[in-house]
Amino acid sequence: MTTALDTLTTRTGLALRDVTLTYPDGEARLTALDAVSLDVAPGEFTAVAGPSGSGKSSLLAVAATLLRPDCGEVLIDGVDAGALGDRERTALRRDRLGIVFQQSNLLASLTAVEQLLVLESVRGRRPREARRRAEELLASVGLEGAKQRRRPHQLSGGERQRVNIARALFGEPSVLLVDEPTSALDHERGAQIVTLLAEITRAHSTATVMVTHDRDLLGRVDRVLEMHDGRLS
Numbered sequence: 493m494t495t496a497l498d499t500l501t502t503r504t505g506l507a508l509r510d511v512t513l514t515y516p517d518g519e520a521r522l523t524a525l526d527a528v529s530l531d532v533a534p535g536e537f538t539a540v541a542g543p544s545g546s547g548k549s550s551l552l553a554v555a556a557t558l559l560r561p562d563c564g565e566v567l568i569d570g571v572d573a574g575a576l577g578d579r580e581r582t583a584l585r586r587d588r589l590g591i592v593f594q595q596s597n598l599l600a601s602l603t604a605v606e607q608l609l610v611l612e613s614v615r616g617r618r619p620r621e622a623r624r625r626a627e628e629l630l631a632s633v634g635l636e637g638a639k640q641r642r643r644p645h646q647l648s649g650g651e652r653q654r655v656n657i658a659r660a661l662f663g664e665p666s667v668l669l670v671d672e673p674t675s676a677l678d679h680e681r682g683a684q685i686v687t688l689l690a691e692i693t694r695a696h697s698t699a700t701v702m703v704t705h706d707r708d709l710l711g712r713v714d715r716v717l718e719m720h721d722g723r724l725s
């Protein structure tokens with residue numbers, strides 16, 4: 493069976509159209525996203541800043557197709573995620589999205605290279621080719637040589653975050669979603685991670701969205717959007 497995803501070739505990035513998301517709140521509903529629209533083109537690095545509780549994580553979860561909005565559309569490379577069945581949406585996420593969560597969620601028993609290779613079973617590259625690509629990606633985020641064979645507890649917080657970023661890039665995503673990547677890091681290391689994300693956005697032509705509340709780190713992004721009470725401006 494041919495699906496919308498099989499025929500998809502062009503990369504157009506991320507678009508949200510009038511997205512509203514509510515959560516149950518006792519008898520009522522709390523509006524976390526209020527008619528949010530957003531376009532992020534390939535190669536564009538957009539930051540979303542705003543106070544705690546303003547809806548930033550909800551925005552990323554909806555863009556990541558992990559939460560379904562009450563209404564509105566989420567388009568990844570022009571494909572409306574809401575129109576897909578569960579299986580197709582999972583495939584869209586796997587093939588088109590890279591997600592970097594706030595805390596590094598690396599597996600304790602695996603080395604840096606293995607954190608990337610563990611994804612391989614679902615992608616079907618040849619093992620040697622996959623290992624070479626994993627090593628190249630880790631080197632490109634600044635982790636070279638013996639560090640690639642270390643486990644998470646043998647790496648610094650910044651290095652773990654680099655592994656996370658390399659892992660998110662392993663599937664060659666069109667859209668890169670990054671949630672508070674610097675929350676566990678000091679200012680200097682945080683700034684290095686944001687610089688790295690800016691470079692990645694150019695080099696890989698990803699439509700990158702980074703959520704942050706650290707305004708000191710916004711110098712390297714193309715655009716800063718403000719989130720307030722579920723509204724984006």
Ligand SMILES: Nc1ncnc2c1ncn2[C@@H]1O[C@H](COP(=O)(O)OP(=O)(O)OP(=O)(O)O)[C@@H](O)[C@H]1O
Pocket residue numbers: 515516522523524542543544545546547548549550551705
């Ligand atoms: N699962 C949930 N159930 C009910 N309400 C929720 C849920 N998740 C988030 N909320 C509420 O939705 C609103 C937006 O939350 P969200 O986590 O998106 O904000 P945020 O800007 O990411 O905050 P922070 O910077 O503290 O992580 C908040 O009022 C929050 O309390």
